[in-house]
Amino acid sequence: xxxxxxxxxxxxxxxxxxxxxxxxxxxxxxxxxxxxxxxxxxxxxxxxxxxxxxxxxxxxxxxxxxxxxxxxxxxxxxxxxxxxxxxxxxxxxxxxxxxxxxxxxxxxxxxxxxxxxxxxxxxxxxxxxxxxxxxxxxxxxxxxxxxxxxxxxxxxxxxxxxxxxxxxxxxxxxxxxxxxxxx
Amino acid sequence: xxxxxxxxxxxxxxxxxxxxxxxxxxxxxxxxxxxxxxxxxxxxxxxxxxxxxxxxxxxxxxxxxxxxxxxxxxxxxxxxxxxxxxxxxxxxxxxxxxxxxxxxxxxxxxxxxxxxxxxxxxxxxxxxxxxxxxxxxxxxxxxxxxxxxxxxxxxxxxxxxxxxxxxxxxxxxxxxxxxxxxx
DNA sequence: CCCGATTGAGACACCCACGTCTCATTCTGC
DNA sequence: GCAGAATGAGACGTGGGTGTCTCAATCGGG
Numbered sequence: 001x002x003x004x005x006x007x008x009x010x011x012x013x014x015x016x017x018x019x020x021x022x023x024x025x026x027x028x029x030x031x032x033x034x035x036x037x038x039x040x041x042x043x044x045x046x047x048x049x050x051x052x053x054x055x056x057x058x059x060x061x062x063x064x065x066x067x068x069x070x071x072x073x074x075x076x077x078x079x080x081x082x083x084x085x086x087x088x089x090x091x092x093x094x095x096x097x098x099x100x101x102x103x104x105x106x107x108x109x110x111x112x113x114x115x116x117x118x119x120x121x122x123x124x125x126x127x128x129x130x131x132x133x134x135x136x137x138x139x140x141x142x143x144x145x146x147x148x149x150x151x152x153x154x155x156x157x158x159x160x161x162x163x164x165x166x167x168x169x170x171x172x173x174x175x176x177x178x179x180x181x182x183x
Numbered sequence: 184x185x186x187x188x189x190x191x192x193x194x195x196x197x198x199x200x201x202x203x204x205x206x207x208x209x210x211x212x213x214x215x216x217x218x219x220x221x222x223x224x225x226x227x228x229x230x231x232x233x234x235x236x237x238x239x240x241x242x243x244x245x246x247x248x249x250x251x252x253x254x255x256x257x258x259x260x261x262x263x264x265x266x267x268x269x270x271x272x273x274x275x276x277x278x279x280x281x282x283x284x285x286x287x288x289x290x291x292x293x294x295x296x297x298x299x300x301x302x303x304x305x306x307x308x309x310x311x312x313x314x315x316x317x318x319x320x321x322x323x324x325x326x327x328x329x330x331x332x333x334x335x336x337x338x339x340x341x342x343x344x345x346x347x348x349x350x351x352x353x354x355x356x357x358x359x360x361x362x363x364x365x366x
Numbered sequence: 367c368c369c370g371a372t373t374g375a376g377a378c379a380c381c382c383a384c385g386t387c388t389c390a391t392t393c394t395g396c
Numbered sequence: 397g398c399a400g401a402a403t404g405a406g407a408c409g410t411g412g413g414t415g416t417c418t419c420a421a422t423c424g425g426g
Contacts, residue, residue, distance in 0.1 A: 142333050
């Protein structure tokens with residue numbers, strides 16, 4: 001069984017999303033490889049987490065590109081963004097909670113770049129009159145991440161059907177829970 | 184310096200919300216007591232986390248009571264709920280992520296009771312026509328927890344002003360990010 | 367004021383995960 | 397088929413956190 005670095009990272013992400021305290025041995029078995037091999041490719045647990053960060057950043061850079069955030073209205077772009085992010089939602093959930101631990105350190109510049117793109121998207125929506133201006137782009141970005149993570153967990157626990165993932169997030173984030181009069 | 188069990192728990196919650204991997208020694212120092220004393224009152228780390236769960240459940244039972252979830256419209260009740268939950272938002276953020284680790288075990292019945300109350304609130308709102316019926320109460324409940332946690336973290340990191348806590352959560356959850364026509 | 371209870375500081379052993387290493391086996395390219 | 401590389405399984409030492417214990421100091425009620 002050849003060692004596929006990216007596949008190992010994906011398996012690790014899938015496990016660590018559910019159990020962030022998983023052992024290196026558990027990660028290795030989840031990836032179907034030996035613990036020694038895991039250590040050969042990732043110097044240690046920190047290196048593994050960093051590699052997961054890099055993977056996540058790469059994946060979301062691609063997802064953002066595919067979502068064509070600059071095209072159409074911001075609302076349309078946001079729907080595409082959630083759709084593109086879905087395959088990596090668990091990874092996002094893991095990385096968001098993991099990033100809480102690096103409070104003091106400087107934030108990874110890759111994350112800053114991604115954040116900036118989402119913030120710019122919300123700001124564009126505000127300037128075009130489609131997004132409320134009383135909710136800051138920074139908060140909307142945080143909320144987007146939070147909702148994606150929450151929904152990913154809810155799907156994992158069976159509280160939300162996987163097929164409803166995009167709908168639940170985009171509808172709640174964009175339209176809110178309140179039943180508006182015009183509907 | 185007398186040992187105030189509840190105060191120790193609150194200090195522990197404040198620290199663990201930010202750094203979930205904090206040492207028992209760090210927790211003890213954060214609470215201003217010795218590690219030995221901490222161990223005298225909480226058999227171990229697991230016992231401490233359980234005590235935090237109990238504290239959280241107690242706090243939110245009270246918060247829910249104070250919010251009078253059965254009075255007025257569901258929307259009004261939800262606003263009161265967020266207001267009452269704010270002082271314990273960090274604790275909620277910690278417990279929600281911590282609960283992810285107990286996937287296999289049976290969920291704490293206290294949480295189930297709280298969940299049921301929130302779900303019932305959303306369901307009531309749906310029945311009264313104030314809440315959309317295409318978003319399941321279970322998802323709305325998860326989203327509420329997620330947004331509270333996300334906002335609590337955003338406040339801790341300075342990305343959201345503490346004074347905007349209630350507004351950001353209730354407005355986004357109820358009204359959504361989209362700028363509606365009637366406004 | 368005194369005596370019991372509680373606390374803080376430290377010492378101690380224990381345990382688990384980590385990281386490294388070895389070695390036989392398997393895989394892969396030539 | 398062969399030689400080199402890569403892998404899996406396991407052994408091994410280490411470190412850091414945990415849990416327990418002791419003992420002196422402090423606190424608090426009678």
